[in-house]
């Protein structure tokens with residue numbers, strides 16, 4: 001696909017041209033930290049920021065999302081009938097998404113868009129979105145994407161990949177959706193800098209020194225890993241909070257709730273977390289994952305073993321490093337992954 | 348600090364060797380700068396990974412709740428006060444514990460320090476009250492007293508209030524500290540401004556409950572926000588529900604909170620949750636002359652009745 005050169009002086013102009021056809025979304029500062037938000041009129045996305053505190057998964061999978069609504073007012077003809085809520089499916093352009101988070105969308109898709117089940121909310125939002133990624137030339141010490149089947153210039157999940165080259169960006173159209181966006185923005189100067197992209201990619205990959213080893217996980221029996229001796233030590237400090245799962249771009253679990261206010265009601269879904277005791281509590285009162293160790297082990301076994309076995313797409317982690325940086329007690333998935341992998345090899 | 352850790356290791360080793368305890372709860376070095384991880388040691392080999400420095404802000408009393416073993420626990424001033432509260436509230440027995448007291452000069456504020464630099468911090472070391480921070484393109488030495496966690500800067504109980512062993516001589520307690528300036532500022536606001544302040548404070552809350560779960564006081568078998576029959580609080584991002592969680596949690600901590608700062612330290616969104624608990628802490632001090640967790644002999648004011656209790660608020 002062709003590579004376009006976008007002079008930074010023409011950046012805002014192009015974005016403005018897009019505004020009539022797309023809702024623009026990108027990283028902007030919210031209170032103390034950056035977050036992916038709908039951009040206001042004239043607002044520009046902070047595409048050069050390394051990464052946001054929360055992942056962009058909320059663009060297609062909001063933390064709280066109303067799915068259905070109903071009325072209990074018997075004077076209304078449609079009372080007690082559950083109805084779908086009108087959703088905005090107009091095109092949106094998501095700027096500044098990093099390759100790890102884009103790859104994460106593809107992993108989440110495995111769950112929301114299958115041949116048996118199609119999640120209409122997620123799919124609608126996903127299909128409405130064009131993802132314009134930003135390659136990472138200056139990764140953080142907690143980025144380990146090169147060992148999770150991703151990388152700082154990875155294109156999976158992206159429609160356009162942008163590369164920062166000082167006074168201009170290079171933009172590589174990856175899909176038709178992406179080409180269309182570039183055209184609508186009026187960025188047309190083609191560039192023959194494909195070889196520059198390759199060399200910058202190599203440099204960026206070399207900067208990522210943090211790695212995880214996963215090669216032995218696949219062949220180890222589930223129960224052996226499950227019963228490995230290190231879980232008590234690994235789990236001890238865990239608070240069973242929602243931080244690691246909520247900040248993770250690949251965690252997809254949700255809980256469905258009905259809320260009635262007066263005579264009006266909604267059915268919504270909210271992110272849920274396997275780290276919460278409530279996650280697996282049965283109505284009988286029995287909880288199959290009763291202790292903190294059960295829950296911590298579940299998170300890592302799901303990400304690093306069950307997922308790996310079920311989908312054959314590697315681990316359910318793209319190496320964005322968010323959980324590593326934000327866990328209040330410093331439970332580091334890289335350490336746990338290495339422990340599991342070493343154990344798988346040794347026993 | 349170095350002499351502290353040698354002493355902690357020495358005492359811990361002795362306790363395990365003499366079989367006085369089944370495990371020791373302490374800290375080991377984390378994988379990131381300014382992060383240590385709470386851990387346990389059941390044999391003398393595990394003790395070798397113990398550390399002590401200005402990054403031990405997590406409150407270890409949180410790891411005692413309902414445990415059955417005999418435990419040695421490393422405790423700074425605030426941890427010791429939460430251990431007292433745990434004993435009073437029957438969450439652990441005094442005779443299960445061997446408390447290894449650590450006189451503390453405060454923990455450093457990881458978020459404040461990170462915010463001082465534009466690029467990532469790769470290394471933080473400390474020496475003699477100085478903190479040296481290094482990263483890509485910078486190398487700066489800061490006074491530790493300038494970068495303390497806010498609660499540590501105003502702490503007046505740095506020495507453990509209860510202990511079986513002390514790893515070093517007691518440190519001097521801070522005098523003439525104005526503990527409640529921030530609370531007074533909010534108290535002086537109009538109701539509208541107070542509301543706005545709280546709304547602003549909570550607007551990025553993701554309800555991960557790290558604040559609650561890092562808190563040694565929040566040990567209810569089922570927290571009211573998790574209760575399903577009946578359900579007291581909605582689970583979405585509705586600001587009313589988020590506020591309800593924070594306000595009620597703060598009230599549940601009244602007369603029990605030691606202002607250890609574990610909640611603020613844990614919050615991934617950098618929210619100052621202490622803004623709520625401190626008001627209650629101030630009220631308990633002013634109304635009952637009460638500071639939580641100072642003695643296992645005395646019952647907290649909110650679970651006792653005394654004829655002289657203030658009642659001006661009953662109209």
Ligand code: SF4
Nearest residue numbers: 238239241243244327
């Ligand atoms: S691993 Fe860390 S972030 Fe995740 S639940 Fe445990 S304490 Fe919270």
Ligand code: SF4
Nearest residue numbers: 248317318320321323
């Ligand atoms: S598990 Fe952690 S590092 Fe991996 S994708 Fe999720 S948040 Fe990022």
Ligand code: SF4
Nearest residue numbers: 424425451453499502
């Ligand atoms: S609050 Fe006080 S006792 Fe606790 S860590 Fe800070 S200075 Fe030490």
Ligand code: SF4
Nearest residue numbers: 552553555556558614
């Ligand atoms: S830790 Fe922070 S984000 Fe999480 S629930 Fe508490 S205040 Fe909200």
